[in-house]
Amino acid sequence: MSFCLDTYLQESENYEILISKAGFKESKKFIEEHSSKVMYVNAGEKILGVRIIGIPPIPIGINEDKDTVTLSYTKPCYGTAVIELPVKKEEINNIKSLAINPYKK
Amino acid sequence: MKKALILLGCPEAPAQTPMAVYATYKLTGLGYEVTVASTPSAMKLLEVTDPLKYYIKNKIDIESCLNNAGENSYDFLLGFVHKDAAVSYFVTFYHVLSIKSSMAVVFERDAELLEKFIEDLNESTETTIVSARAYHNPTPLRVKFDRAIEQLGEQ
Numbered sequence: 001m002s003f004c005l006d007t008y009l010q011e012s013e014n015y016e017i018l019i020s021k022a023g024f025k026e027s028k029k030f031i032e033e034h035s036s037k038v039m040y041v042n043a044g045e046k047i048l049g050v051r052i053i054g055i056p057p058i059p060i061g062i063n064e065d066k067d068t069v070t071l072s073y074t075k076p077c078y079g080t081a082v083i084e085l086p087v088k089k090e091e092i093n094n095i096k097s098l099a100i101n102p103y104k105k
Numbered sequence: 106m107k108k109a110l111i112l113l114g115c116p117e118a119p120a121q122t123p124m125a126v127y128a129t130y131k132l133t134g135l136g137y138e139v140t141v142a143s144t145p146s147a148m149k150l151l152e153v154t155d156p157l158k159y160y161i162k163n164k165i166d167i168e169s170c171l172n173n174a175g176e177n178s179y180d181f182l183l184g185f186v187h188k189d190a191a192v193s194y195f196v197t198f199y200h201v202l203s204i205k206s207s208m209a210v211v212f213e214r215d216a217e218l219l220e221k222f223i224e225d226l227n228e229s230t231e232t233t234i235v236s237a238r239a240y241h242n243p244t245p246l247r248v249k250f251d252r253a254i255e256q257l258g259e260q
Binding site for chain 2: 006023024025042043044050051052053054055056074075076077078079080
């Protein structure tokens, strides 16, 4: 079964909420400032099984040493959170294939 | 038949639900088949407001709508924007649908926030924006919406 971020966040505790109830731009800045590598994708790209929500270009932080990604997660009533979670290499490769730019930093 | 999608944000702003019913009524009058996408709680408000589905015939959960939407799924996108998250949702739907015709109804009590939402929308879309300082009272929005929808009808 393919990975689904919504299900993962409900069923796993193995993720970190870095900021919460924030605005999208604040979250974007946080990801850019706290990630060793940042990739940018278009709004609505399917990342970890769900469409990523935000104002493009949307940053995704990649840590290939820890195999984690850091991304924004938006809900209508709760604003935007930034979460970091472990993922498989294939998910990182999928993000790379969708990236507008290969790398920033 | 032309298809319109109405996006609702968090339902905590009282003006949103009556404006959603009103917008559905107006778009239906222009010949659109209207679907309203919302959170479960915003959908409950619509169900109580319009129990016989006189105005709102089609409702869908906003998350499943987004996951299944694709280019050209709809002819017109109308979004209610009164929170930062609603800007993000509107922009995302705008790009996923590759929509040609759209309108964002932006409202907030705080003038600076209202301006920020408008700037963010202008930055990444070419949508028509209807805006007013409003929260409880839908009238300022309805008046501006009527003018904008009249222009849409003339196109």
